[in-house]
Amino acid sequence: MRSVCVVGVGMSKWGEVWRMSFRDLHTEAALNAIRDAGVDRLDALYVGCMSGGLFVGQEHLASLLTDYMGMRGIPAMRVESACASGGMAFRAAFIEVASGMSDIVMASGVEKMTDCAPDDATSALASAADQEYEVFHGATFPGLYAMMAHAHMAKYGTTREMLSAVAVKNHQNGAKNPVAQYPFEITREQVEKSVMIADPLRILDCSPITDGAAAVIVTTEEVAKSLGKPYIKVLGSGVGTDTIALAQRQDLTTLRAVTLAAQRALDMAGKKIDEINFAEVHDCFTIAEIMVAEAIGKYEPGKAGQAILAGETGREGAFPINTSGGLKSKGHPVGATGIAQVVEVYKQLTGIAENGRQIPGSPTIGMTQNMGGSGGSSVVHIMEVAS
Secondary structure, rough: OOOEEOOOOOOOOEEOOOOHHHHHHHHHHHHHOOOOOOOOOOOOEEEOOOOOOOOOOOOOOHHHHHHHHOOOOEEEEOOOOEEOHHHHHHHHHHHHHOOOOOOOEEEEHHHOOOOOHHHHHHHHHOOOOOOOOOOOHHHHHHHHHHHHHHHHHHHHHHHHHHHHHHHHHHHHHHHHOOOOOOOOOOOOOHHHHOOOOOOOOOHHOOOOOOOOOOOEEEEHHHHHHHHOOOOOOOOEEEEEEOOOHHHHOOOOOOHHHHHHHHHHHHHHOOOOHHHHOEEEEEOEEEHHHHHHHHOOOOOOOOOOOOOHHHOOOOOOOOOOOOOHHHHHOOOOOOOOOOHHHHHHHHHHHHOOOOOOOOOOOOOOOOEEEEEEEOOOOEEEEEEEOOO
């Protein structure tokens, strides 16, 4: 298997982007990545998109997006795994380059979520849950994660203050991210006085509805060296799955798909979790970040909340999490989120994170963790700065 590297990244501005269409968002991010990498061709494209058909009525993305990138004819494929679609698209690009099938591949993600009514957006997102046994009975993702939060609180003593600390930290980071949807800081008091969505989760515990796209260029180490630009190496890739319905899981306080994906990625990379310097994780709700930090093996069950309160996951802490602002502050255009996580790891490892977001001490190994639904699927990647 060949060494695989990331040599360039690009994003659109994230938020409620009224003046750009679905195809425009993707084209902006894609061309930014191509310019950043300095490549003169693509051998293939993998695009993550959860629900283009439901959000904007657009399917057949392989044809649409290659056309508007000015690259008609190249092999292209859409990848879907709910909110993990972007991370799975990156894995597909990694496999294509590692296998020798292609030398230069783009992995991208895009979603336009604000062009439909809020109820329609909620229905589109709910398609990632169990339609017969959850959605039919009125369950939404805030409700499902609220049940997970209550279970975690009951079993481990996780507190409201711990949930709030996740949101406050991620907004501190997102305030420094030039493409973030919500680039401002918030306080614990603001979180805890915000509108209740599904007890105990308030609106400032929840990631927003977002328009946005992200893209990265994946290539061989030989090509990466020839470009004369900073690059990072992909050391490991892992995927895990679990039941789609919460009711069928043995334990609501953990995320088995995340644990499986993380262990497989670490095994491929030949690394232990304590060798990872920082991570971008799927904080669709504040409780999700706490549970993911435990599921990847960084913290013992029930210990992540206290670590977050103590500042361990802050930008200057022992294990920074979501220096981009995470889904909570940066935004969550579901098909693009996994790719944006790779963008942030690339920036941190190459030392170009903007506006004072750079992690002190020159980190050398980072992790991304992207998740679908309430944890029915997850993908993890381990990346290292090129020496």
